Amino acid sequence: MCNFFFVTFRLFNGKGRRNLRVKRLYVLQLCAKDKYLDLSRTLTLFTSHLYSFCILSLSFTRLPHLAGTEQNLKYAEQIMKEWQDFGLDSVEMVPYDVLLSYPNKSRPNYISIVDANGNEVFNTSLAEPVPEGYEDVSDIVPPYSAFSARGQPKGDLVYVNYGRTEDFFQLQRQMEIDVTGKIVIVRYGKIFRGNKVKNAMLAGAKGIIMFSDPADYCADGVQPYPDGWNLPGGGAQRGNVLNLNGAGDPLTPGYPAKEYTYRYSFEDGVGLPSIPVHPIGYHDAIHLLKNMGGKTPPNNWKGALNVSYRIGPGFIDDFKSHAVRMNIHTINQVTRIYNVIGKIRGALEPDRYVILGGHRDAWVFGGIDPMSGAAVVHETVRSAGRLISKGWRPRRTIIFASWDAEEFGLQGSTEWAEDNAKLLQDRAVAYINADSAIEGMYTLRVDCSPSLHTLVYNITKQIASPEEGEEGMSLYESWHKRDNWTNDRDAPRISKLGSGSDFEAYFIRLGIAAGRARYTKNKKTERYSSYPVYHSVYETFEIVEKFYDPSFRRLQAVAQVRGGLIFSLADSLLLPLDANQYADSLRKYAQSISKPVGLSNNSLFIHCVSSDSLFSAVENFTIAARGFHERLETLNRVRLVNDQLMYLERGFIDPLGLPGRPFYRHVIFAPSSHNKYAGESFPGIYDALFDIENSVEPQRAWREVKRQISIAAFTVHSAAMTLTPPA
């Protein structure tokens, strides 16, 4: 491990725990004296990073800063200025003009129940109750589904559980309910909301309402915010409902959204839903659900609302003449967004890039999402800047990014990836993502490329556990104790990367080794989706300070993981990437290609589908990886082997992309076609096998399975070749 790495760790390791109320008061007093009257400027007065995280989070969460708004530009300017002050070699603001989506300020969005005469007998609320202390804040965008189609569809309501593919299958195939021309209502959770919308569209629905059920957004024994961290009944989840499949700006797929760039018409834009969509909280949802008629839902479709809701279509006898009407007036508009890009020039390999990026835009205050992550980036820049001032310079170039418009479909990060694709393809060593640093209070969660597994373990062994009562225990041990990778190996669990954050274009499109780390909940016992207040107005600084991380030590631990990865990747003589781990993962994925779709090996056999070529390719890769790492022992050409390591991840890219998804080009990993948040291994094979037993053209479908196995085998062979001696 390099020197810098240790220095950074020392800087990061604040000692002890103070009374945060006192600390905060002190900070506020200092601010009052500060001539700039700007909280963030007081940062430099502190040496402890625990303080810094607190102050940073506080500083950047006072005001709503939605992508495309003036406030988010102001924060960008502030970040740029501070990064310059911290001592980066260059900092620039990089704008793009992308399609964003906002509610129409003069015509609010809402859902009504209308009677036979067309009278609105119930309307959903137009906004969330604003939390204490923020009453005077303006520009809080009400809950809405960004990029919803406009319209006022009216009709019968049908409940489709989570709106997953399997829920629609069950509705159509077992309950034999057709939703064509109906409005569907689904609960939030389990999968990315855009997939719910797509499923509703495919089923023929003319509108979709999404609600937060307490079963999915409240933890047992926890009070709603502000008394606890559960979602209040008046809260609702904002979010985009695009199906971009990695395209970035919907109007400029494949190219950066610059001034001169050709833009598709809205009609031809990528992934824009064709039906109205709207999110509501559970207080409003009760009114829609309690009078529903039709069939009884299966037990696993029942949420925790105290209503005996049914599936529909339509309402119970008393309300039979009633209908639901959506009133959606959301406006799509091309809007300027701003990334902030800072660089430290590498001393010895300036043309090798290690990237730490996280978004800045928030739906409202962004207390958790994203500012708990943005604070980590900011602190990392400050630490690096301090080292630079002491004469240090990393071996490779480090790039820091504050992305814009992540919440609108990863647009800032994707446009920059498109803009710089040529350079990144040739030069990028790794991308570390820095979205929300916390989504729970239990332990560490890491999703990353298999090539980073070993580095993650090595780094976490050198970080202290942030948990009370675990003094002297490493983060690795604390994590291992809580989330062991039982089936496969005795080590903390590391998961596949899915999507839903800014690493997507770097990993899935460009094939750059990537990873993310955050503090998470206990998945075994906590069944709610993401975290309860996700994307609501209640994501405040206070919820972090009061509940999630009062000491800011969890934030600090996450910062140490992210920063440790960046500094190790940028400064190690030999790149800390592990091809053997990739070989292990490939074997595991190859062995289970038929499992996730519930198909037996026998049914593959019946259709003459052999995975032999894939197993053989994996075996070949394993041998190549082992040979490669053995040769490292007698190393005499560092650059050459580092390039082999850097290009290993690129070896899994198929320039043709996955079927119908030209921007998802990684043959080993892609976001699930049924849930963008989840990662799928061998996604081409998975999608070919999915629901194949109901295929209308089985022969063609089984041929596609064979084709996908052939592509996977070739790609693994191809990646193995990158590890063999070059000539």
Next chain:
Amino acid sequence: MCNFFFVTFRLFNGKGRRNLRVKRLYVLQLCAKDKYLDLSRTLTLFTSHLYSFCILSLSFTRLPHLAGTEQNLKYAEQIMKEWQDFGLDSVEMVPYDVLLSYPNKSRPNYISIVDANGNEVFNTSLAEPVPEGYEDVSDIVPPYSAFSARGQPKGDLVYVNYGRTEDFFQLQRQMEIDVTGKIVIVRYGKIFRGNKVKNAMLAGAKGIIMFSDPADYCADGVQPYPDGWNLPGGGAQRGNVLNLNGAGDPLTPGYPAKEYTYRYSFEDGVGLPSIPVHPIGYHDAIHLLKNMGGKTPPNNWKGALNVSYRIGPGFIDDFKSHAVRMNIHTINQVTRIYNVIGKIRGALEPDRYVILGGHRDAWVFGGIDPMSGAAVVHETVRSAGRLISKGWRPRRTIIFASWDAEEFGLQGSTEWAEDNAKLLQDRAVAYINADSAIEGMYTLRVDCSPSLHTLVYNITKQIASPEEGEEGMSLYESWHKRDNWTNDRDAPRISKLGSGSDFEAYFIRLGIAAGRARYTKNKKTERYSSYPVYHSVYETFEIVEKFYDPSFRRLQAVAQVRGGLIFSLADSLLLPLDANQYADSLRKYAQSISKPVGLSNNSLFIHCVSSDSLFSAVENFTIAARGFHERLETLNRVRLVNDQLMYLERGFIDPLGLPGRPFYRHVIFAPSSHNKYAGESFPGIYDALFDIENSVEPQRAWREVKRQISIAAFTVHSAAMTLTPPA
């Protein structure tokens, strides 16, 4: 220039001219004594390369060696063995199983004129008269159109000149003749035959006959072979009629055709024609043309056959009840082909590849195509081997390739490019093509990436002119004198790369700097297409020895250019690639985007199409290129700038490919959509503008023009970024 380069030049520069008849006799005597009884083994007995070219050409042109035949495998084995003996570090045979196409041996292909009763009143010949000295040779494949659809369509005949897009436009729009359900007859020449077939299919024809007209295949005052080098009346041009657009094997587009690779069904194969196609010579063509009826052709449609042919449809009154019937039974079959790949490991940069490749398969003997080129590769390997034996080793790895199945759609080279795409993308510095070394007797012809212009000039200045009476004159001077680039600059003309040979996948798909060089005819005075005996049985060793290059000094000069490029690219400390030349070419192409389609700038203006963004991108590129080369003066990081130079060409690749042509991904150059042989600059823009004034959806068409300009501007910006300092 490196040492090796000079050594090589010395080796290449044979002195004087001997009596070749005597020399050949001597060689044959030696062979008789040789215990291997193999002509090519006598090579090592000679030191003069002039002899070598002669012997090599002779040795590899004794027997037909069509792709997929045993003889072509034997030659591959011989080449492999000899390259090993020459001292390469490794030589391997790399097989692929690709779709080839052969006549049905038991049912010959021919064209008939049938009378009203269905009697065949005339049949075209089944084979070409075999040239003297080859009477006992078996396995001469008769003239056919490889990959023709099978069938026996019967119908009226329509003559469509060269079958170019503009010829069909003229037929349909001005003469108002509809060829739907008719058989068309076109003359060979001007464009790639596959484009003629595609045009006929698009026009609705049910079959197409292609003939060689003396106007296109005979030079004035020259006798038919064997008394001269003109095409005899019984000769006809073989060739594939695919429209692959760079896909390689039609059944495995995008992936190498290995044993395990998924294959599309024949119906889904890429670029296979759906109608029968057949080639005939002019003696046969007379019979079809002389009785044609219908309209009189315009003057420029009239060839040199002494018949007053008309356009059709159908025959003159005397033959009105007659029809033409095609009888085509050609069989497509998956067949094993073999590339031979030899390597010299680079001493200092083993992971940087410089490639010299040319094909080995021939339609029959391959006297010109390809063995005049294969001899060059063989001699280059021998020269390199000799230097290796003296202790030399190039800085970078050199890869030599003997491709198979070029004649069937560049299949050997494309499959290997697909197989090794990942490595090539990361590591390939340049690809130099070695197809036929001669197509005329006049001067040098070079087509290459603009980045190679300067190197080509520098090298040709150090090579002696091969022409008699030009002792002491350089090849550059000789070439300059004969083909000055008058309009643009006072230097010998260098052209754009089109396609039709094995560089295609390397340059157009992968973005590797590429070039080709050969001896050519005088385009100003010699109007025949390619060379008269092209793809006929008359392409023998003797035609080279007697007419094209009796002293073999032209072959030697071409070898010096190709070898010089390879050795300079492999051994120079600083890569000899020139970004400034690229800037010049980009400016030239950008200035003329509306010219080639005959549109005025005014019509662009009317449709609000601005090229400003493109000009601005070119300007930006020019500045970046100039800055880059200026910084080279104070160079301290050779690897870094060499990588920038290497990746410059890659900077022009758009992973999304051109519209409808996913494997043509170079935004600056692509084979013309109307003639695969020709290179088009800014092909996306060109295709969008082509025939736009007859577009059925003009608004959509003009939007596409804007989109393509935007893509071109982005790509040029992107390439410019690769030249700026890396951090």
